[in-house]
Amino acid sequence: MPDQQVTLSVFRYRPGQDAEPVFQEYQVPYHDDWVVLDALNWIKESVDGTLAYRWSCRMGVCGSCGMMVNGVPRLTCAAFLREYYPAPIRVEPLANFPVERDLIIDLDGFLEKLKSVKPWVIRDGVDSATNGEYLQTPGQLARFKQYSMCINCMLCYAACPVVGLETNFIGPAALALALRYNLDSRDQGNAQRQQLLGSDEGAMACTFVGECTTVCPKNVDPAGAVQQEKVLAVNDWYYNVLVPWGKR
Numbered sequence: 607m608p609d610q611q612v613t614l615s616v617f618r619y620r621p622g623q624d625a626e627p628v629f630q631e632y633q634v635p636y637h638d639d640w641v642v643l644d645a646l647n648w649i650k651e652s653v654d655g656t657l658a659y660r661w662s663c664r665m666g667v668c669g670s671c672g673m674m675v676n677g678v679p680r681l682t683c684a685a686f687l688r689e690y691y692p693a694p695i696r697v698e699p700l701a702n703f704p705v706e707r708d709l710i711i712d713l714d715g716f717l718e719k720l721k722s723v724k725p726w727v728i729r730d731g732v733d734s735a736t737n738g739e740y741l742q743t744p745g746q747l748a749r750f751k752q753y754s755m756c757i758n759c760m761l762c763y764a765a766c767p768v769v770g771l772e773t774n775f776i777g778p779a780a781l782a783l784a785l786r787y788n789l790d791s792r793d794q795g796n797a798q799r800q801q802l803l804g805s806d807e808g809a810m811a812c813t814f815v816g817e818c819t820t821v822c823p824k825n826v827d828p829a830g831a832v833q834q835e836k837v838l839a840v841n842d843w844y845y846n847v848l849v850p851w852g853k854r
């Protein structure tokens with residue numbers, strides 16, 4: 607083991623078995639090129655094989671290793687020990703989610719919210735003139751491309767104060783994903799999504815704190831997406847007041 611070490615204070619909890627969560631401290635070898643995920647893997651392999659957490663790609667692609675690191679939502683495969691050293695590092699499960707065990711959160715509610723915005727291309731039918739092939743210009747692609755870069759890491763849900771207070775709020779990633787499809791020139795599902803997006807559980811619940819955009823590791827701008835959806839919801843409302851027979 608190298609001379610230098612760093613203290614990891616890790617959240618441990620088994621709901622139904624433990625009375626309450628505890629923080630367990632581990633002395634971990636310090637390496638300049640180690641990330642927090644390396645330190646957790648070292649603990650699991652060398653000290654305590656029962657420590658539970660998710661990870662997969664180890665390169666910021668799969669979105670599964672998100673945790674609170676010193677109170678901030680981070681991908682642990684991209685959070686270097688050197689950012690914190692020599693201070694201790696506190697590792698907790700993502701905020702605003704139920705805990706399944708240790709650092710593992712329950713994803714069911716998040717997955718339901720994603721599904722609720724119908725995140726797929728909706729067509730009224732197949733265009734026989736193009737035989738179902740719908741070409742896009744680079745400009746049309748650019749309108750939605752940034753919103754398709756989301757890796758569903760849920761850091762934005764852990765950072766959002768509204769998600770913590772309003773359990774029904776469908777949240778930043780799902781709202782950004784809805785806009786991604788609404789802006790897609792191949793999609794015709796705007797009207798099917800709009801009722802949910804304009805509801806109390808949709809964009810209007812957002813108080814524009816903007817932390818979702820700050821913590822996104824892929825430079826997606828969910829806060830910007832939500833503000834665009836608010837404008838669209840207001841436009842819809844006025845249209846329906848002025849042209850009630852032409853409701854959309």
Ligand code: FES
Binds near residue numbers: 667671672684
């Ligand atoms: S392990 Fe895949 S994003 Fe970190």
